Amino acid sequence: MSDQIPLRVTVIGASDAGCAIALKAQAAGHRVTLVDEHPQTMGQMSFDAPWFYGAALPAALMNANAVAQVVLEANPGIFACSEAGVDVRVGTIAWGAFQNGPNSRHIGVPKVGLVSAEGNELLDHDVLILAPGVRDFVPSFRGADLPGVFGVKAGVAFLDLYQCYEGKRTLVLGTSSRAVDFVRRAIARGVEIVGMVEPGTAFAAGDAARDEMAALGVPVHYASALLAAEGKVAVTAARICDLSGGAEMAVDCDSLCLAIGVLPNIEIPAAMGCRMRFDAGVGSWLPKTDAAGRTSLENVFWLSSFANGGADPKVVLEAMAEGGAMGDVQPAPQAASDQGAYLRSWIDALYASGGGAVTLCKCESVTRDDFLGLAPPTYLHGGLRHPQSPVTGPEGTGPRVHQDLLKRMTRVGMGHCQGKRCRDEAALLLSLRFGIGLEAIRPGSYRFPVRPVDLSLIATAEPAGLRWSYWLHDPEPVLE
Amino acid sequence: METFDLIVVGAGIVGLSTAWRARKAGARVLVLDKGATAYEASSRATGLLSLCGASPLEAPLAQEAEKLWDRLDEDLGYPTEWSQKGRLWVAITPAELDELKVTFQTFQRTYDDFELVDAQTCRSIVPPLTPDTLGGLYTRRSGNANPQRTSQAFAWAFQDLGGEIREHTPVLEILAEGGKVKGVRTPQGEVHAASVVVCAGAHAAPLLAPLGLEFPVAPVRFDAFVTTPLPPLFEAALVVHGLAVRQTLRGNIHLNGGPHEWVEAGVANDMPKPVTPLVRNIAKRLIEVFPSLRSAQMLRSWSGILDVTPDQATVVHPFDTPSGLIACSSAGHGFGMAPSLSVALSDLALHGKTDMPVAALTLDRFGKLPKDWRRAWNWQAGNYNT
Numbered sequence: 045m046s047d048q049i050p051l052r053v054t055v056i057g058a059s060d061a062g063c064a065i066a067l068k069a070q071a072a073g074h075r076v077t078l079v080d081e082h083p084q085t086m087g088q089m090s091f092d093a094p095w096f097y098g099a100a101l102p103a104a105l106m107n108a109n110a111v112a113q114v115v116l117e118a119n120p121g122i123f124a125c126s127e128a129g130v131d132v133r134v135g136t137i138a139w140g141a142f143q144n145g146p147n148s149r150h151i152g153v154p155k156v157g158l159v160s161a162e163g164n165e166l167l168d169h170d171v172l173i174l175a176p177g178v179r180d181f182v183p184s185f186r187g188a189d190l191p192g193v194f195g196v197k198a199g200v201a202f203l204d205l206y207q208c209y210e211g212k213r214t215l216v217l218g219t220s221s222r223a224v225d226f227v228r229r230a231i232a233r234g235v236e237i238v239g240m241v242e243p244g245t246a247f248a249a250g251d252a253a254r255d256e257m258a259a260l261g262v263p264v265h266y267a268s269a270l271l272a273a274e275g276k277v278a279v280t281a282a283r284i285c286d287l288s289g290g291a292e293m294a295v296d297c298d299s300l301c302l303a304i305g306v307l308p309n310i311e312i313p314a315a316m317g318c319r320m321r322f323d324a325g326v327g328s329w330l331p332k333t334d335a336a337g338r339t340s341l342e343n344v345f346w347l348s349s350f351a352n353g354g355a356d357p358k359v360v361l362e363a364m365a366e367g368g369a370m371g372d373v374q375p376a377p378q379a380a381s382d383q384g385a386y387l388r389s390w391i392d393a394l395y396a397s398g399g400g401a402v403t404l405c406k407c408e409s410v411t412r413d414d415f416l417g418l419a420p421p422t423y424l425h426g427g428l429r430h431p432q433s434p435v436t437g438p439e440g441t442g443p444r445v446h447q448d449l450l451k452r453m454t455r456v457g458m459g460h461c462q463g464k465r466c467r468d469e470a471a472l473l474l475s476l477r478f479g480i481g482l483e484a485i486r487p488g489s490y491r492f493p494v495r496p497v498d499l500s501l502i503a504t505a506e507p508a509g510l511r512w513s514y515w516l517h518d519p520e521p522v523l524e
Numbered sequence: 525m526e527t528f529d530l531i532v533v534g535a536g537i538v539g540l541s542t543a544w545r546a547r548k549a550g551a552r553v554l555v556l557d558k559g560a561t562a563y564e565a566s567s568r569a570t571g572l573l574s575l576c577g578a579s580p581l582e583a584p585l586a587q588e589a590e591k592l593w594d595r596l597d598e599d600l601g602y603p604t605e606w607s608q609k610g611r612l613w614v615a616i617t618p619a620e621l622d623e624l625k626v627t628f629q630t631f632q633r634t635y636d637d638f639e640l641v642d643a644q645t646c647r648s649i650v651p652p653l654t655p656d657t658l659g660g661l662y663t664r665r666s667g668n669a670n671p672q673r674t675s676q677a678f679a680w681a682f683q684d685l686g687g688e689i690r691e692h693t694p695v696l697e698i699l700a701e702g703g704k705v706k707g708v709r710t711p712q713g714e715v716h717a718a719s720v721v722v723c724a725g726a727h728a729a730p731l732l733a734p735l736g737l738e739f740p741v742a743p744v745r746f747d748a749f750v751t752t753p754l755p756p757l758f759e760a761a762l763v764v765h766g767l768a769v770r771q772t773l774r775g776n777i778h779l780n781g782g783p784h785e786w787v788e789a790g791v792a793n794d795m796p797k798p799v800t801p802l803v804r805n806i807a808k809r810l811i812e813v814f815p816s817l818r819s820a821q822m823l824r825s826w827s828g829i830l831d832v833t834p835d836q837a838t839v840v841h842p843f844d845t846p847s848g849l850i851a852c853s854s855a856g857h858g859f860g861m862a863p864s865l866s867v868a869l870s871d872l873a874l875h876g877k878t879d880m881p882v883a884a885l886t887l888d889r890f891g892k893l894p895k896d897w898r899r900a901w902n903w904q905a906g907n908y909n910t
Contacts, residue, residue, distance in 0.1 A: 140799065147745045147787040147829065148798040149906045157801060166801055317796060408774075420603055420673075423773055429601030430684050436561070442692040446560050452672040455774070460752050460823065486560075489826070492799045496752055496821035503808035503818075510805065510910055512783040515768045516746075516856050517836055517909060 050074045051364065054156050054169040056138045056312065058082070061347040061355070062175030063121030068357040069173075069364065070130045077131040077167060079138050079158060080122065081495070082205070083108070083115040088137070091496055093464045094179035094309055096195030096302065097202075100278065104208035111206060118205050136160040139502070140492035141172060141316050143341070154343070157492070157502075164502050171364050173337075175347040176309040181387060182302050182465050183217075183394050184404045184412065187273030196222050196303035203229050211299030215282045216240045217270055219248040220386065223303035224257065230301075231260060238297045239263045241270055241284055243393035248386060269393040273300050285397050304390050305383050307468060308350045313339055314490040318346065322483040326350045327384030328468070329487055336363035338370035350381065384482075391472040404473070405466045407459020415456045415470060416477050435478055443486035445474055451488045460496055463488055528554045530873050531708055531717040533695045533731065536566040537671070538858045539723035540678035540689075541866035542873075544600075547687040551874055554715060555687070556708065558694035558727075559794045562675035565725050565858065568748055568797075568828020569671035570768045570780045572611070572761045573860030575663070577631035577638065581837045581889075584881035585864050592863035593667065601684070602677035605773050608667035609759035614646055614653060614660040616765055616813065621658045628661050638663045650758040652814045668761040668770045671859050678862075696791060698722070698731060700846035719873040722851040726789035726831040732851060737843060740890055741831045741853045742903045743795075744784040747802050749825035750776040751817065765809050777817065781806050783908040786898075787829060797827040830856045832903075834893055838865065840882040842872050 051074045055066045058080035066078045081088070086105055089097045105111055116122055116134065126132045136158050143154035153168040180195025187193070192211065194202070196218075202209040203226075214235055216223050219242040227237050240257065245266050247254035257264060271283040271292065282295045305327070313331040314320060319340035320329045330351050337345040337355040345363070347355050394402075400413030408421060418432045437444040447470065450456060456470055457463030463470075471485050493502070506512075530546050532539045535557035543553045557563075573593060576582040597604055615621035624640070631638045639662055646660040647653045679689060690710075697709040698720055707716035722728045726743030733739075753775035761770045767781035782802040789795065803825045811818050831853045833839050838861060839853045850872050854861055864880055871878030898904050 140801070142798070142801055145796055145798055147796050148785065148800055150785065150908065151800065155801070157804070164804065315799070317798065421774070424603045424605070426603055428680075430680070432680055436689075437691060443560075448563075449561070449676070453676060458824075460821075462824065491824045491826055492803070493822055493825065496823050498818070499751070499807045499811050499820055499822055500818040502804050502822055503811055504801075504804035505808055506783075506802075506805035510783050510802070510908065512766045512781070512910055515763055515766055515781050516784065516832075 051170040052168060053077070053171045053173065053364070054079065054167060055173040055175060056156070057174065057176035058119060058122045058125070058134070059175045059177040060121060061349070062173065063125055064357045065173055065175065065347065065360050066125050066130050067128055068361050070125070070128050072361055077133060078122070078125050079133045079136050079156070081135070081137045083111050083135055085161065088495060092461050093495060094177065095198040095201060096180040096182045096465065097198040098191065098194040099189055100191030100210065102202065102206070102208040102210050105206060114207060115205055133158065133160070137493070137495050137497065138312065139494055139497050141312055145317070159497050159501050161501070164504065171343045171345070173345045173347065173360070174312055176312060178306040179309055179464060180302065181305045181307050181468060183304060183390060183469050184402050184466070185270050185272060185394055185398055186402055187275070187279070188403070189406055190273050190275050190279050191277070192275070192279030192299045193273055194299070194301060196226050196301055197306055199226055199301045199303075200229060203233055209233060209235065211235055213238050213297045214299040214301055215295050215297040216301045216303050218242065218302070218304040218390070219264060220303060220305060221249040221253065222306060224249045224253045226301055226303050227257060227260070227262060237262045239265055239295055241265045241268050243267065243269050243287060243389050269397040271397060287393055287397060305387050308348045311490040311494040313344070313346050315492050315494065316341060316344065318344065323350070324384045324482070325381040327387045327482075332370065334370040336360050338363055338368070340369050342369045343367055387468070388472055391469055392476055395473060395476060404470060405456040405459060407461050408455040410454050410456050412473055415450065415454050416473060418450065418453050420453065421455045434474065435480065444480050444484040445478070446486045447471060447488035448486070457488045462491070462494070462496065526715045528552045528715065528717040530554075530719045530721065531556065531715060533708065533720065533722045534724035534727070535561045535679070535689055535691065536564055536723060536725060536858070537562065537569070537675045537678060537862045538852060538854055538865055538869070539721070540675060540682060541862045542721055542723060542869040543687055544678050544682040544685070545866045545870035546874055547682055547685045549870060549874055553682070553687050554717070555682070555689040556693045556695050556710060557689070557691050560691050561679050561689060562672060564795065565828050565830035565856070566675045567672060568746060568780070568826065568830065569859035570748070570778060571668045571671040571770060571859060572768060573666050573668065574857050575635065575666050576857070577634050578627065579837050580634060581884050583634045585838065585861060585868070585885070588864035588867075588880060589861050590665065593669070596863055600677045600681040602673075602680055604674040604677050605670035606667060607669070607759065608665070610649070610662065610664045611666040612646060612649055612660050612662050612760045612762050614650070614762060614764040614813070615658045616654060616656045618658065620765070624659065624661050631661070635663070637665060649760050650762060652757050652816050654813055654815055666761065670772065674859070694791065695731065698735060698849065700735060700849070703845050703847060705846040705848035719848045719850070721869050721873050722849070723869070725853065726829060727791060728831070728851050728853060730789060730791045735846070739851055739853070740834050740887070740893055740897065742898055743787050743789045743829050743831055745787050745797065745827055745829055746780060746784050747782050747799060747806060747825060747827045748778070748780045749803055749806065750778045750823050751820045752776065752823045754820060765813050767806065767809055767813065769810070776823065777810070777820070779806065779810060781809065783910045786903050786905050786907050786909070788905045789829070795829050797829060799825045799827050832856050834890060834897055838885050839887060840865070840868055840872070840885045841887045
């Protein structure tokens with residue numbers, strides 16, 4: 045492929061890794077397009093993907109032009125790319141990616157489907173770099189749908205990206221380094237942090253961070269879990285409980301930041317058919333990549349701090365010029381992470397203290413118990429003739445649980461957030477309840493579009509050669 | 525050596541319903557699938573029962589299915605979301621209207637409860653239809669259900685009776701000896717049975733070929749999608765503007781359509797089912813039919829592989845040699861037919877005969893099919909049906 049300079053390179057995600065490789069590739073003479081979904085429309089923000097904004101979107105976000113300006117200024121990477129001549133598309137969703145394969149031979153040049161408020165287009169590329177960043181991991185608890193509850197990425201965005209943070213007294217769930225980072229930013233903007241909640245007995249981000257939080261006057265509730273966010277129309281308090289004795293206390297607050305962890309956005313590579321692996325450290329399925337970020341699909345790269353350290357842009361650039369897919373023998377070094385165990389400890393604590401009646405799936409209003417028991421959705425007003433188990437496979441011969449089965453039967457993961465809020469907790473609950481490792485739970489299929497998209501924006505007239513007149517067939521030769 | 529009365533190859537809706545019937549009749553039944561339950565055509569189905577008015581071969585079997593659908597929830601003990609709320613074909617161009625009139629005449633040879641209706645009637649049955657609606661063809665009969673829930677209902681009902689489904693266990697070979705079927709070979713070894721019913725969709729052709737048996741079926745890839753849930757808009761299922769559409773009980777608009785792409789099937793592997801940019805074109809047609817859906821969202825799209833026979837009608841074929849081997853293709857509309865098709869397949873497997881009207885559905889009708897029919901008709905992998 046090296047003779048094909050300039051290559052058409054599409055980079056999805058103006059993350060640090062995305063901007064770095066976009067700049068590097070542009071400097072090397074390639075034709076680079078950088079796509080990022082931010083700033084999102086309020087409609088897109090209401091789907092809580094990739095960041096969990098929750099039910100309270102500050103009114104300041106309604107001024108789309110002002111928001112766009114603020115967002116661009118807040119990302120120096122985008123600015124640098126734009127200056128360098130990269131074709132920067134912000135406020136643009138890469139809803140799907142397509143290439144020829146065994147059962148799809150008409151794609152031609154590989155392409156990405158882009159959609160923005162202006163409409164949609166298919167953009168051809170020689171190389172696709174996926175650097176789509178992370179999304180919030182949000183656990184379920186009572187009152188999770190109250191205005192004032194948000195994920196840590198959304199919280200940081202409210203504070204620094206959109207500069208419209210409305211909380212005055214915030215309780216933080218988790219003591220991870222993300223939680224600590226949020227606390228620093230919030231306090232810098234004059235927000236009072238009324239406490240941090242930690243199910244374990246040690247501060248997850250380490251002793252230095254613990255001491256820093258103590259110096260800032262932030263109390264930490266150890267061996268505790270959140271029972272409920274309380275309030276009639278918005279959060280006015282949080283009820284937490286002691287996991288050893290069960291003693292409960294109310295914490296006065298107007299906002300709740302869920303800072304347990306973040307997970308990589310994997311929906312595009314997963315839906316494209318990249319080979320995936322379960323990473324116990326991260327607590328997520330990830331595309332298999334080599335150290336240069338190559339996936340199992342030709343000329344498709346996936347860059348993430350969770351997998352290949354964001355891969356050195358120089359190495360990625362060389363690999364782009366070489367072309368091809370990852371070999372069988374060069375997996376990327378595993379990123380050291382104990383997030384998987386941390387997420388598990390949180391879900392364990394919330395399940396043990398909150399019980400099965402808590403709503404797991406916010407879109408479809410399904411409780412944890414109804415999910416684990418495969419109960420039909422409430423609109424069917426009926427139960428099951430016999431109790432059924434989601435465990436369909438024996439040990440050792442493949443997936444033991446298919447989350448698609450649970451999706452289809454309970455609708456958990458079928459709602460407008462496309463499972464982004466619940467799918468990972470759902471897998472953890474299955475793992476805890478049935479004693480099955482997450483690697484033996486086949487995750488629900490990811491589907492395009494990776495965000496819900498307005499039909500009016502995505503609708504496109506078929507080209508003349510692809511007109512069809514009937515479902516399923518045009519008249520075919522008659523047998524005689 | 526494990527021995528069963530019946531091995532069903534394929535855990536789609538046809539295989540699962542056949543297994544359930546046979547188990548209910550007392551047989552020891554094993555279902556094998558290369559992947560998970562209802563992962564091929566059964567996951568892509570729109571969920572409509574067609575009365576097959578255009579196909580005199582199949583219409584009797586469709587009518588039997590219709591009767592059985594009405595009591596299926598009760599029989600299975602699990603909800604299928606079946607509702608018999610009629611079916612409407614809608615024309616929004618003069619050419620489509622002319623075609624509907626021809627279709628009506630064809631249907632009249634089989635049924636007397638279809639009627640041509642005017643645009644106003646169409647829009648009273650399905651209020652969000654475009655003002656461009658010119659007329660339609662309507663029947664109060666027919667209905668729709670949730671295809672994934674229905675497949676699983678059959679699976680659970682079968683397992684409640686002690687039936688066994690082995691997922692991720694491909695059948696690599698059908699075994700025959702002395703003119704009789706003997707069982708199957710899987711990666712875990714041989715399993716024997718007096719009867720084998722192949723309900724493997726497009727995979728039937730490569731499975732049967734090593735026995736010297738030609739099974740004329742061509743697989744196609746088809747795209748589908750659902751919108752975000754909407755308030756209840758209509759109850760009848762529709763065929764309109766090259767789309768098959770229903771609104772689910774949850775409120776999503778669920779539709780299929782587009783040109784389909786001919787593909788190839790192997791024996792052992794899950795077939796990739798890539799979604800293509802065709803969903804953009806399907807979306808365009810949808811809002812041409814329902815202008816008010818412009819502001820709804822495409823929530824999820826997926827694609828499936830289904831099997832089409834040369835005359836697009838169901839095949840039920842008990843082979844003379846080896847005896848005990850039966851193969852089935854439901855030609856892209858197995859969902860609606862499964863309740864009666866499964867009676868026929870179970871009867872044939874256990875008793876060698878059935879009262880269900882399937883005698884005309886054997887492979888014998890393809891005697892004059894040219895050997896290279898797929899090539900001759902452009903039904904080869906890589907072509908669209910346009």
